[in-house]
Amino acid sequence: MSFTISFLLLMFSPFQIMLAYSSGHPACHSEERSALLQxxxxxxxxxxxxxxxxAYPKVQSWKLDGNGSDCCLWDGVECDEDSGHVIELDLNASCLYGSIDSNISLFLLVQLRKLNLANNDFGSSQIPSALDISFPVPDTFANLSSLRAITLINCGLQGKFPEAVLQLPNLQYLDMRHNPGLTxxxxxxxxRIxxxxxxxxxxxxFSGVIPFSVGNLSKLSKLVLGNYSFYGQIPFSIGNLTELFYIRFALNKFQGFIPDSIFALKNLEYLNFQPNNLSGMIEIEKFLTLRSLKILYLSRNNFVLLNKSCTNGTDLPKLTRLGLAACSLSVFPNFLYMQNRLTFLDLSLNYLYGRIPSWIWKVSTEKLEFLDLSYNLLTGLDQPPAFLPWSCMSILKLNSNMLQGSLPIPPISTKYYLxxxxxxxxxxxxxxxxxSSFIVLDLSKNNLTGLIPQCLGNFSSTLSLLSLEGNNLYGTIPQTWVQGSRLRMISLGQNKLQGQIPTSIIGCKMLEILDPNNNQLIDTFPSWMGTLPELRIVILRHNGFHGKIGNPESSFSFQMLQILDLSLNNFTGKLPVEYFHCWFAMQVDREDRLSYMNAETSVRIQGRWIHVHYSYSMTMTNKGVEMEYKKILEILTVIELSCNKFEGEIPEYIGNLKGLRLLILSNNIFSVLSHHPCWVSMLGLSGEPFSNKCGSLKELPALAPAPATGDELL
Known part of the structure; x- marks a missing residue:
């Protein structure tokens, strides 16, 4: 197979290329016009x-007749003013569908300097395995010796990248991100480049170690090697790359020590080693010798970060983003006191203990947008201000500590407060x-008392998730929930709330989870909630709900429902078979959906939109054991009706709920079955009168509680 074929299969996928040539020939050349039309x-x-x-089809303006025959006037085409040769072709998002073959006519545009074919559909171009990359660069490759830049972002490339491409003598820019088929x-x-x-x-x-020869790239200024591709040790030779200002080794499996040669790179502005398996003990002051450093990410490695006193603030780098999560820190690094440009600070998953020092309130008060102190051993706030001071704060995480005292009030700009x-x-x-900017407000699992502020039902334009469970709140649930609310989750369980579920919740059309379990509510079954089009989880366990469950208000009531827990109440009468007909989500087996239920929201930080995932959680009782699930599998469907006063026969229609993973009906007064229908075993019921007579049970997928790495907000 000729190199021309293999190289063109590589080159012309949805990506951008820049070619630089210098030549001089006169106006729109007919052979180049023909090549473009072809x-x-x-x-x-x-x-x-x-x-x-x-996107729009730029090539529709390419024609031979009339004034349109001058290819230099065609949409997306730019010619040299002196020679008339095509030097730039921008077909980004031009609705092109097809494949590139070895006879691609663009190869005839010998003066082309820049080519942009991004965001079209050229399929998956496979780099042929037949190419012998041990051969010298073929003669046909000499025509491309002026190639300066290759960008192969997200273009579906497969196979091995031909080593010959790495021998281009003038290559300055090589970007091959987001091609999972490259190995x-x-x-x-x-x-050699x-x-x-x-x-x-x-x-x-890609996989393997970083070759030591990388240290020969003396002009290299930006190095990105990441996302589970590389392992082994970071080569000491990287210290030879004195022009480097940007190193990103994130999401790899690098081991061993951070080489001291890194600290000779005085031009470094960006350094990202999170997360890896790097080990050893290293002084944070070494990183502070990099005076140009602006962004430093060291989170989630295996090393111990040593913190010594820094007194000379004038020589410290002016950091804007700092990630030191899971670095075995036991005290707040005092160099932070001298930082006034930080927008992002992550100190989570450490061993920080005692009170948060008062000087922290003066750190980057006008810049800080993200602060994460979660999963530490903090017990309180030293000299806490009435309102936390950061005027630009968007995400504030103080969860999973041992904080005592009153609830700190976040800045009014805060969107995520955990x-x-x-x-x-x-x-x-x-x-x-x-x-009024809250998107996520999570005050759960504290010892808060008193009434729930009525205003929490009025944050209709922004609030998406509200979690107040596990406190000592009393009174009633706020009566006003504004029409058009964006709420997706209302979690009020394990408090001392009384009264009824307010019908104004019917205005929360995006609601997916309602969980007021383990309170003192006294009400009948809220059939009116059946009109909520997105409702997936309803947990009314351990309250004073009572009476018969009537017929659904429509044939689409609770159509998205996957988990219903009515246990430990006083419901009576027969099981509402009419509802089983409406629960369409339970009638579909979701075995192929192994992701977790979560809410996706967005927040703007440093001028960029950041997608934020918040995992839904719940508490369930199974065989008398209460278990908290910090994540809920998408495939999970549950009906929990135990410890009520339901009577009569169990409807055969339950057998049509093919997606049902768990059905609990114990401690009711159902009629004893005279036979054992197959659906009883298929749904995993066991024990008299539900012994297994019909073969294998349908297994409930493992739902071990999530490890203590948090709610994975980011």
Missing amino acids: FKESFVISRSASKFPF GPLPASIG HSLESLMICSCN ISNNSLAGEIPPSICNN
């Missing part, structure tokens, strides 16, 4: 080939109502 005819114009909203090691020949200035390889399937799993006491102050 290229146009080799594709189908399809709107579905480009997903971007700004094999990073070849040692990468060190002495002109290389930027190398980015992540979200591919302070669950602490020992806070007192009432939720009315001043929390001053913040």
Whole structure:
């Protein structure tokens, strides 16, 4: 197979290429016009080939007749003003559908300097395994000796990348991100490209160690190797790359020590080693010798970060983002006191203990947008201000500590406030109502008392998740829930709430979870909630709900319901078979959906939209054992009706709920079955009168509680 075929299969996928040539020939050359028209005819114009909203078919303006025959005037084409040669072709998002073959006519555009074919649909171009990359660069490759930049982002490439491409003498820019079909090691020949200035390889399937020859790339300024591709030790030779300003080794399996040679790279502005398996003991002051450093991520490794006193603030780098999660820190690094430009600070999953020092309130008060102190051993706030001071705060995580005292009030700009799993006491102050920006408000598992502020039902434009469970709140559930609310989860369980579920919740059309379990509510079954189109989980366990469950209000009542827990109440009468007909989500087996239920929201940090995932959780009682599930599998469907006064026969229609994983009907007064229908065994019921007579039980998927790595907000 010729190299021309293999190289073109590599080159012309949805990516951007820049070619630099210098030549001089006179106006729109007929052979180049013909090459462009031939290229146009080799594709189908399809709107579905480009997903971007700004996409349109640029090549439709390419014609031979009339004034339109001048290819230099065609959409997406730019010619040299002196020579008339095509030097730039921008077909980004041009609705092109088809494949690129070895006869691609664009190869005839010998003066082309920049080519953009991104965001079209050229299928998966496979780099042929037949190419012998041990051969010298073929003669046909000499025509491309001026190639300066190759960008192969997200273009579906497969197979091994031909080493010959790494021998281009003038290559400066190589970007191969997001091609999971690319495999094999990073070849040692990468060190021969002495002109290389930027190398980015992540979200591919490369593997192996970083070759020592990388240290020969003396002009390299940006190095990105990431996303589970590489392992072994970081080579000491990386210290030779004195032009480096950007290193990203995130999401790999690197082991051993961070080489001291790294600290000779005085131009470094960005350094990211999180997470890896790096080990040893290292002083944080070493990183502070990198005076140009702006962004430092060291989180989630196996090393111990030693913290010594830093007194000379004038020589410290001015950091904007700092990630030191799971670095075995026991005290707050005091160099933070001198930082006034931080926008992101993550100190979670450490051993920070005692009170949060008062000087922390002065750190980057006008810049800080993200602060994570979760999963530490903090017990309180030293000299806490009435309102936490950061005027730009968006995400504040203080959860899973041992904080005592009253509830700290976050800045009014805060969108995500997580302070669950602490020992806070007192009432939720009315001043929390001053913040109408909340998207997630999680105050669960504390010792808070008093009434729930009525305003929490009025945050209709932003609030998505409200969790107040596991406190000592009393009174009634707020009566006003505004129409058009964006709430997806209301978790009020394990408090001392009384009264009824307010019918104004019917305005929360996006609601997926309602959980007021283990309170003192007295009400009948809230059949009116059946009209909520997204409702998936209803947990009314251990309250004073009573009476018969009547007929559904429509044939679509609770159509999305997957988990219903009515246990430990006083419901009576027969099981409502009419509802079983409405529960369409339970009638579908979801065995192929092994993801977890979560809410996806977005927040703007440093001018960029960040997608935030918040995992849904719940508490269930199975065989008398109460278990908390910090994550809920999408496939899980449960009907829990135990410890009520239901009577009569168990409807045969339950057998049509094919997705049902768990059915608990114990401690009711059902009629004894005279026979054993197969659906009883299929749904996993056991014990008299539900002994297994029909073969294998349908297994409930393992749902071990999530480890203490948190709610995975980010």
